[in-house]
Amino acid sequence: MDDSATVQRCLKGEPDAFRMLVERYQGRALGHAIAIIRNRDDAQDAVQEAFLNAHRALHTFDRERVFYSWFYAILRNCCYKLLARRRMDAVDHAVRLDLLESPTLRVDDRLAMERALAALSPTDREVVMLRHFDGLSYAELAASLQIPIGTVMSRLFNARKRLRDGLSGGLAPGRIGET
């Protein structure tokens, strides 16, 4: 059953329909929340709050849109609110971004990439990860982040420059940052 039909069932009051949506997207949402917040417990709280807000606002969902894209705007809002009221020492540096291993990239280079991504600001990390790991186009990034395409370009540009700078000391000779 597609998301639009599931939302329709939710609106009709079928109790299991919302559960289906939550179970379908909770893993993805948690991954995205951890990427922004870098604290698993807080990320879990943000995801719960986002689903509850989404449940309350389901009647405003435009069924022509992709559900997760609509939900992501709510989720990131919850994440940034939580970041704003959270103490800085709540960042859990033990929480890794957990990138999947790749046969074409050495382990230490992958770990250097994880560290460099983790050192970025939440907004930089978010835009880079959405672009590279979720494969979002600029139009999709603009819709998800609720910013104009021109801002997507400059945000991605600056984030990549900072990532490159962060990597310049972390990769083996001849790697990123060396030209």
Next chain:
Amino acid sequence: METPRCDAIVLSAMTWMDGEVGPIDRAEIDAHMLTCRHCASEIAALRLLTERLAPLSRAAVTGEVWPAIEAHLDRRRAIPAGLVLTAAAVFLLAWRALEAAAMDPLAWWTRPVTVGVAALLFLCLRVNPFRVEPRLV
């Protein structure tokens, strides 16, 4: 040599690399790169970064948030009784406040109008002012 246009050139080159349409056309970027080593080097570094990121992907994250959400939704469904009691309390308080504040006898219609306004506000806001938001569990 680096010029004020260099940042715009590199940003546009990045955009084309991503398969999107950049604000500056490719012919101009190519022409600029022939004379600007700074931009050529910046663009090469961005390309390398993109190549390094390409084989990586997010690991799946597992987590179970449904039980907490379900519990919260159950509490929310149980609210109507509390909402009715709160509404009654608000109306009674409005009635009594009006009575206490009145120095002179009021026209008969002032009380129902005040209560009506309170009811309207209550319905429009749809917020229980006495509810303490519990932390999500």
